[in-house]
Amino acid sequence: xxxxxxxxIPEPSVRRLPLYVPLLRDxxxxxxxxxxxxxxxxxxxxxxxxxxxxxxxxxxxxxARVGFKIDELLHAIEDLLGWRRLKNAVxxxxxxxxxxxxxxxxxxxxxxxxxxxxxxxxxxxxxxxxEARIYRLEDLVTIVKEKxxxxxxxxxxxxxxxxxxxxxxxxxxxxxxxFAPVVLQKPDTVFIENVQLSTSLAVLTNHLEHQNT
Amino acid sequence: xxxxxxxxIPEPSVRRLPLYVPLLRDxxxxxxxxxxxxxxxxxxxxxxxxxxxxxxxxxxxxxARVGFKIDELLHAIEDLLGWRRLKNAVxxxxxxxxxxxxxxxxxxxxxxxxxxxxxxxxxxxxxxxxEARIYRLEDLVTIVKEKxxxxxxxxxxxxxxxxxxxxxxxxxxxxxxxFAPVVLQKPDTVFIENVQLSTSLAVLTNHLEHQNT
DNA sequence: TAGATTGTTAATCGATTAACAATC
DNA sequence: TAGATTGTTAATCGATTAACAATC
Numbered sequence: 501x502x503x504x505x506x507x508x509i510p511e512p513s514v515r516r517l518p519l520y521v522p523l524l525r526d527x528x529x530x531x532x533x534x535x536x537x538x539x540x541x542x543x544x545x546x547x548x549x550x551x552x553x554x555x556x557x558x559x560x561x562x563x564a565r566v567g568f569k570i571d572e573l574l575h576a577i578e579d580l581l582g583w584r585r586l587k588n589a590v591x592x593x594x595x596x597x598x599x600x601x602x603x604x605x606x607x608x609x610x611x612x613x614x615x616x617x618x619x620x621x622x623x624x625x626x627x628x629x630x631e632a633r634i635y636r637l638e639d640l641v642t643i644v645k646e647k648x649x650x651x652x653x654x655x656x657x658x659x660x661x662x663x664x665x666x667x668x669x670x671x672x673x674x675x676x677x678x679f680a681p682v683v684l685q686k687p688d689t690v691f692i693e694n695v696q697l698s699t700s701l702a703v704l705t706n707h708l709e710h711q712n713t
Numbered sequence: 714x715x716x717x718x719x720x721x722i723p724e725p726s727v728r729r730l731p732l733y734v735p736l737l738r739d740x741x742x743x744x745x746x747x748x749x750x751x752x753x754x755x756x757x758x759x760x761x762x763x764x765x766x767x768x769x770x771x772x773x774x775x776x777a778r779v780g781f782k783i784d785e786l787l788h789a790i791e792d793l794l795g796w797r798r799l800k801n802a803v804x805x806x807x808x809x810x811x812x813x814x815x816x817x818x819x820x821x822x823x824x825x826x827x828x829x830x831x832x833x834x835x836x837x838x839x840x841x842x843x844e845a846r847i848y849r850l851e852d853l854v855t856i857v858k859e860k861x862x863x864x865x866x867x868x869x870x871x872x873x874x875x876x877x878x879x880x881x882x883x884x885x886x887x888x889x890x891x892f893a894p895v896v897l898q899k900p901d902t903v904f905i906e907n908v909q910l911s912t913s914l915a916v917l918t919n920h921l922e923h924q925n926t
Numbered sequence: 927t928a929g930a931t932t933g934t935t936a937a938t939c940g941a942t943t944a945a946c947a948a949t950c
Numbered sequence: 951t952a953g954a955t956t957g958t959t960a961a962t963c964g965a966t967t968a969a970c971a972a973t974c
Contacts, residue, residue: 510941511916518915522871522894536955544896547943552956564949564956581915582922596816600809610911611918650921658735675921677914681735683757693917697908698823701890702731702794703724704906705824708863708888709795723965749931760967765932777932777973 509580513554517577518610519544520554524574536567583611588649589677592664593656594619594627594634597679601655602629615647620660637667644671654678665692722793726767730790731823732757733767737787749780796824801862802890805877806869807832807840807847810892814868815842828860833873850880857884867891878905 520540527535537555541548555568560576562568578584589612591598601607602614617632618640619625627634635643643649652668654661654676661680668676668690675691678684684692736756740748750768754761768781773789775781791797802825804811814820815827830845831853832838840847848856856862865881867874867889874893881889881903888904891897899905 509919512941514916514919515912518911519896519909521911538955548955549943550941553942556957562956565954566950567955580919580923582918582920583915585922587918587921596813600813603809607914610914612914651917675917677917683732691917691920693913693920695910695913696732698731698734699728700906700908701820701823701825702796703727704864704888704890704904705795705800706722706727706793707795707904707906708800709798710793725965751931761931762967763965765934766966769933775932778930779974780931 509557513557514581516544516546516550516554517558517581520551521574521577521609524570524577528570528574533570534563534567535570535573537562539567578611581611583609585611586613587611587651588613588615588647589651589653590614590616590618590640590643590647590649590668590673591632591653591655592618592637592640592668593654593660594621594624594629595655595657598653598655599629601653602632605630612651614653615649616643618643620656637664640667641671644673650674652676654680654684656680658682722770726770727794729757729759729763729767730771730794733764734787734790734822737783737790741783741787746783747776747780748783748786750775752780791824794824796822798824799826800824800864801826801828801860802864802866803827803829803831803853803856803860803862803881803886804845804866804868805831805850805853805881806867806873807834807837807842808868808870811866811868812842814866815845818843825864827866828862829856831856833869850877853880854884857886863887865889867893867897869893871895 523540523543537551538548541551555573558576558580560568560573586608591602591614594602594617602617607614614632617629617634618637619634620637624634625636650673652673654664656664658680661678661682662684665676665684665686669687673690678692678694681696681698686692733753736753750764751761754764768786771789771793773781773786799821804815804827807815807830815830820827827845830842830847831850832847833850837847838849863886865886867877869877871893874891874895875897878889878897878899882900886903891905891907894909894911897905
């Protein structure tokens with residue numbers, strides 16, 4: 501059953517749902533057909549009701565006493581997350597991190613395909629890493645149009661990030677996945693998701709330092 | 714004033730505080746001495762009261778009408794996050810991502826120092842990347858003791874992650890920063906923080922697909 | 927002094943968890 | 951049938967936001 505359009509899905513649910521995907525893919529690969537909320541919950545240490553709420557948000561419907569059909573459930577989750585329609589992305593900044601992301605083949609399973617890259621170093625222009633060829637920043641607008649790119653991935657150093665974001669917005673990108681530790685200014689039409697390693701690290705180091713149980 | 718031991722600090726605060734650090738360092742570098750909660754809040758699009766609560770959690774004390782002394786505030790935040798005492802870390806799995814992390818020099822400013830690495834490929838043994846030499850997995854226990862290592866960083870492929878985690882726990886590590894898309898089993902004495910790129914990506918792709926405003 | 931900003935208490939909001947009827 | 955599991959409604963919990971007195 502299709503999810504009602506524009507219904508509000510809590511961000512915590514959107515952040516938990518992708519966790520269930522590898523488990524479901526595994527179970528499916530093992531030939532299992534159905535799974536219950538409590539099986540999922542146990543795996544991740546979550547409350548079963550919480551998992552049920554998360555699944556309900558996708559529009560998936562289970563059967564009392566037997567649980568959810570795994571393939572249908574997976575389909576529903578991937579649908580909700582937008583992973584069933586591959587979106588093209590351009591990555592900007594082919595340093596260590598950029599290189600690692602370009603080489604990461606599994607993004608196909610997470611809804612994106614990096615089809616082009618940009619770098620400021622003249623020697624890298626023309627290189628190909630996986631399916632992405634490296635272009636100059638001045639070619640961005642053309643590439644975005646030609647390759648029908650919706651997402652920009654920013655992996656440049658912090659001082660260059662805002663300029664890159666401006667170019668991306670101007671080129672008509674819809675969303676930005678930002679790895680630079682900078683708050684980017686942007687028009688309302690563009691959505692930005694920030695990945696801050698320092699944030700995750702802070703949770704770990706804070707715990708180790710203060711032994712918060 | 715020192716923060717009361719074992720007082721509970723909400724995880725949302727622990728996750729926001731690191732964001733303020735680059736701004737404070739910048740302002741300090743510019744020669745500014747004081748900053749107010751609303752200045753910080755405006756930068757990040759947060760509610761000023763929320764920022765005040767975050768800062769209060771660090772034990773920092775401001776002055777009515779003038780705000781907080783930036784150096785004291787920075788000191789208090791870094792203290793709370795455990796960034797003022799460098800913790801040694803070992804990274805396991807020198808693939809693309811592992812390589813990128815080893816090369817990332819700024820971790821020093823975030824409380825950790827990667828002093829050793831482990832890889833399963835024989836040809837990489839003995840290499841040095843920044844301050845980290847690459848060792849064999851069988852040397853882990855020795856290295857951890859010798860170099861006084863508290864943190865393990867897991868950047869191996871998913872199928873190898875649990876085994877690596879077991880080795881780390883056995884070696885007496887206190888915390889694990891896990892980049893593999895796997896739920897790791899662990900003893901109660903070890904703290905694990907997971908970095909799931911798919912989770913962050915899900916927020917972006919879900920938004921693009923369904924235009925949730 | 928006047929007024930900007932802190933620190934704190936109270937109100938609101940939303941997510942998590944508990945309870946339970948429906949059902950396969 | 952009996953009982954496990956779903957789906958849903960209600961209660962709890964905690965974080966965010968609003969209100970306001972204290973103060974520099």
